[in-house]
Amino acid sequence: MDIDTAGGNDVVSYLEPELLHLPEVSSFELKPTTQIAEELFSQWLSLPDTSRLVKALIRDAKAGLPINPHGISSSGGAGGGSNPLTNASPPPLSPRSSCVSPRTLKQKVSPFSLTSPRKLATEPAQEVIPQFYFQHGRPPANELKEQCISRINQLFNNNLDGLHIDEFKLVTREVCKLPSFFSPALFRRIDAECYGIVTRDAFLKYWVESNMLTMDMATQVFEILKQPNHRYLTKSDFKPVLEELLATHPGLEFLQGTPEFQEKYAETVIYRIFYYINRSGNGRLTLRELKRSNLIFVMQQVDDEEEINKILRYFSYEHFYVIYCKFWELDTDHDYLLDRENLIRYGNHCLTYRIVDRIFSQVPKKFSSNMEGKMSYEDFVYFILAEENKSSEPSLEYWFKCIDLDGNGVLTSSELQYFYEEQLHRMSCMSQEPVLFEDILCQIVDMISPEREGYITLHDLKRSKLSGNIFNILFNLNKFMAFESRDPFLIHQEREDPTLTEWDRFAHREYVRLSMEEDSEAVSNGNVEVWEESLEAPF
Secondary structure, three states, rough: OOOOOOHHHHHOOOOOHHHOOOOOOOOHHHHHHHHHHHHHHHHHOOHHHHHHHHHHHHHHHHHHOOOOOOOOOOOOOOOOOOOHHHHHOOOOOOOOOOOOOOHHHHHHHOOOOOOOOHHHHOOOOOOOOOOOOOOOOOOOOOOHHHHHHHHHHHHOOOOOOOOOOOOOOHHHHHHHOOOHHHHHHHHHHHHOOOOOEHHHHHHHHHHHHOOOOOHHEEEEEEHHOOOOOOOOOOOOHHHHHHHHHHHHOOHHHHHHOHHHHHHHHHHHHHHHHHHHHHHOOOOOOOHHHHHHHOHHHHHHHHOOOOOHHHHOOOOOOHHHHHHHHHHHOOOOOOOEEOOHHHOHHHHHHHEEEHHHHHHHOOOOOOOOOOOOEEEOOOHHHHHHHHOOOOOOOOHHHHHHHOOOOOOOEEEOHHHHHHHHHHHHHHHHHHOOOOOOHHHHHHHHHHHOOOOOOEEHHHHHHHHHHHHHHOOOOHHEHHHHHHHHHHOOOHHHHHHOOOOHHHHHHHHHHHHHHHHHHHHHHHHHHHOHHHHOOOOOOOO
């Protein structure tokens, strides 16, 4: 087929890839490569209909007629016959401006704009997620805020200049809903400049505007007690609270004449709090540890209950009395420090030398005395709580560290045998029928049912309710013999009130015994008033 070169060039100028209608090749691939375009153009020219169209366009061009690339020649068909391809206009091309091919859309249109109208019509409106994190705490609801401000206005109405520290307790109870003995600590937190007075505006700024109002009580207590630059509580942070408790609680009023015992009571309460709550043992009580504990609930009970000894957790004076008297009995030189020989006398020499050596190696707890071979009163509080309540988790952790000689986190039969050997020797010296270690090991395995054969982990001990007896078997001869004989008196005590812990029952027995001894001494000295209240604390 011969085609005029000039005419062919004119025609080519009107051809673009979109006009070729080749869906398998994109316009992006055609434009940068002329060879592909030329091959496709040759194929298009080889078509019969294309040949007739091109010839008609060439004739029009030679005749000087305007060239119409979208239709046939204005002068009629190529041969004047009845062929519809030559007599009729060709089918129109696709509109180029409003509707392009899907492949072109991929190149020119964002994928986010290709949503179908049906999808747009049926898709629900996007849900707006409300703000759930507030850097400075969640702002209070308007209703709660108005109620709080109204109550604040009532309390400050008669004191427009502000409230002094002795007038602030009602605000602590009524507005903040905190125990009353937190009043001085809260007052000093607001009165940072030590003016000795808290105004209405200062209280509103601290309690309402800083969103303390919407915090849970544990967080409120944490923020009030901690130092501004700390993210934890230390033992000294609790001292202002205990001082106010000792000064105002009716159940501790009898101690006001003995400040030395007030100080020891406060220390004991703080040590008990950290023993049970500060599980990391680093002396830094975190907000998470505080929230996981029952301390806030117990503090509320203390504020509502006039009889302090009914609150067995942390604050019982009877429990303090037992702990302090036990320490005083062992501290023969009264320097408030115990050595190995002092501690070995505990419980009528019930402990083995090997376990006492492990305690003084400071494996379960680093001594606070900072003196080699000397145990302070704080260290003794941790020891006696662990010794007399071996079923509690802090106690299991304490004694597990002692028995784990290599510190690898598991107890092996060789480690158990090392501590039991001294028990076996002591039974022989006391003419007791010895129990072979092989039998003891089988008994321990049956009691614990460890997950891995040949090893006992701390997790295994915490799963079993009989774990405390294992430590008694290994290093406490008196309790081991009581366990072997299944003392019916102890079994009756446990069944009588299952809510009491081993420590609660021990502390009650010892308090009664110590009180009776104190009463006997008083009677022998001619003081008959002790019979009126025989169980009152001698201090």
